[in-house]
Amino acid sequence: MIALLIVGLVRAIARHHPKGRPMANLNITYTEMSDSATRMRNNKNDIDARLTECKSIVDNLTASGFVTDQASGKFDEVHTEFVTSANQVMETLEQLSSWLDKAVDAMRDMDTQLANSLNK
16 A cells, blocks of 8 residues: 555656656654654753753842842743743754654664565
8 A cells, every 4th residue: 555655656746757756855863753752852941951951040039139120020020031932942842852863763664574575
C-alpha cells in the first residue's frame, strides 16, 4: 500500500519536473534528526529553568528592592508578559522536537514497509 503511494508521488513529481524526470529530494539521517530533537528539548528545559530563575529575581526585586507607586508594578507586569510569551515559544520548541521524533518513526516505518513489500 505504502509502495503504491510512493510510486504515485514519484510520478506526480516527474510530471512537474521541467524535463519530466524525478528529482532526488529526500535525504534522511535518523540519528541526526533524533539528536536534534533531543538537543532542542534539552535547550528548552535549560531556557525554562532560566525563565523561572528570572521570574523569581523580578518577584523579589519588585517586593523589596524596587518598589514605587507605578514603575515597579509596570516592570513586573511587562516581565510577566515576557515570560508568558517566552513560555509559548518554548512550547512550540517542544512541539518541533516531538514532530522530529514522530518523523523519524514514520520514515523508519515507511522504509520497513517498502522493504517488506519487495519480499512478497
